[in-house]
Amino acid sequence: MNSIELFTGAGGLALGTHQAGFRHRGLVEWDEDACDTLRNNASANSVPGIQHWRIHHTDIRLLSFDMFGNGDVDLVAGGAPCQPFSLGGKHRAQDDARNMFPEFVRAVRELQPRAFILENVKGLLRASFQNYFEYIKLHLTYPTITKKRTEEWPEHRTRLEDVHTRGRFQGVKYNVVTQLLNSANYGVPQQRERVFIVGFRADTGLEWHFPEPTHSEDALIWDKQVTGEYWKRHGVRQPASSKAFALSGVRMRDLENGQPIPTKPWVTIRDAIADMPEPRVDRDAKGFANHKLMPGAKVYPGHTGSPLDMPSKTLKAGVHGVPGGENMISFDDGSVRYLTVREAARVQTFPDSWRFEGAWSEVMRQLGNAVPVGLAAVVARSVASKLKSSDGKEPSPTDEQRSAPAQ
Structure with a gap:
């Protein structure tokens, strides 16, 4: 099954969907260091089967999805930039220039995959963003009903609501479900809550629900x-x-x-790093890339570290402070130290073979923005299983559906 990854970052969601059996026809990312991380791991085939990954270093707003073919994509996946909706950000939401939800909808509209997976921060569910969140879901349900040039999003939402309540729509439609998932409930050594929005093209006739916690x-x-x-x-x-x-x-x-x-017990930081040597300041530990101690960790308000014998708190990307400022281990004796890049990668369930490019603060930003690979794989495997069960059974969108006029 073919897929396209948008807002790929360091590759957390991309690796999860890859593990689920999707073959990426393209990975889109604008950040140079993140692209270096992706390219170097693909070149080294750090994870079997990724040597043919095609990384597109570009602003998604300038990208034409025609290059990926028409009707050949089974899944579009991505974690749109979360800063506009992050609890630690400036909360500008739809007014933030980094709001890329419209571009994800455009990808779904132009590629019309059988399914999509969209991930974002818990802050998207805040009461102040509720209207826009409902608008996102409606627009993903009817991606071919585009916003008019002179139209503001509330007006567009009204038109979408009219279509939705009317109950008759001949164009391409998606059945959309959403859920807030805690990564720790799926075996990730981190209490990271993320909103997942999953949609299946309505003509597939597929029934699906989110996987139960393990x-x-x-x-x-x-x-x-x-x-x-x-x-x-x-x-x-x-x-x-x-x-x-x-x-x-x-x-x-x-x-x-x-x-x-x-269920199984939550996985703790101690569980995740038990087989790793203590990090040193001067060099990586033998056999563990990116495992070097960054000195200077200290506790201050809002940055207290994570207890060793619990899952980590949510790794942060540094929007509201120094990257890595909260990404510390807190020991029983009251001492703290930074997680090394490799330890943070394990907390995000990246494989040890995955190397990160860039300065320490930049790499911690990549990790803080990433989707945990393990959580991504759980959701993607469930989607993949459902799509495989219907292979060859459902029709592709008809030409009439594809060309249905905007309403």
Whole structure:
């Protein structure tokens, strides 16, 4: 199955969709350092099968999607720049020049893939952005109903609502679902909440839902506080003064009734980096690229680090401070240190073979903006499985649908 990756960055979503079996016909990214990261890993075939990746270093607003063919793309995926909607940004949303949602819609309109995956920050769900979020979903549902030249987005939304409530539309339509996912609930050693918007072209007739969580905090608490398996696994003595966490009331009732916790424990920072040597300031550790200690970590308001025995807090890209400022490990003795680039990459579930290009602050920015590879793969595998189940069964959009006039 063929795919196109937009706003590729360091490649988190691209690697996840690649692992799910999609073959990328093109990866689009405007940042030079991120493009270097992508090109160098493709040239080195850092992950089997990516040596033929074609990276397009360009402003997506200048790109014609005709180059990728018509009707040959099964999936369009991308994480549109999140700064306009980030909780740590300036909150300009649709008025921010970096708002690239319209370009993602344009890609869907011109390529008309069988499915799309769009990812963004939790801040998109803020009450102040709610109207624009609903507009995004409607525009993705009816991508061929374009905004008129003199029209503002609220007016366009009104036209889209009219079409939607009328219930009769002959052009290309997508069935769109959204959900806020916590990466930690899917085996990623990071509590990173992200909004996913997934759509299937309506003529495929496919039914789909988001994958159920596989990991939980309850299971981690059980391993730590009840069985002690977590500490045994790491050969660490269970702290006598460890904080007591309360399981949810529902989970306590299940346990009292003899029901096992159905999920695996959250993956912690200690789990993620257990086999890595302590980093040094002067050089990378042998066998681990990008594993060098950056000195100078310190605690200050809003930047307290992540406890070693919990999933990391959300890695930050530095929009509201020095890149990496919150990307620290907090130890039981009160000390902190920065995650190395390689450790941060593991927190984002990038493979160890994946090398990052650029200065430390730039690389941490790439990582802070990335979609966790593991979470991307979970969603993409579910989408891929559904598309494969229908291969050869559903029609492509008819010429009449493709050319349906804007309304």
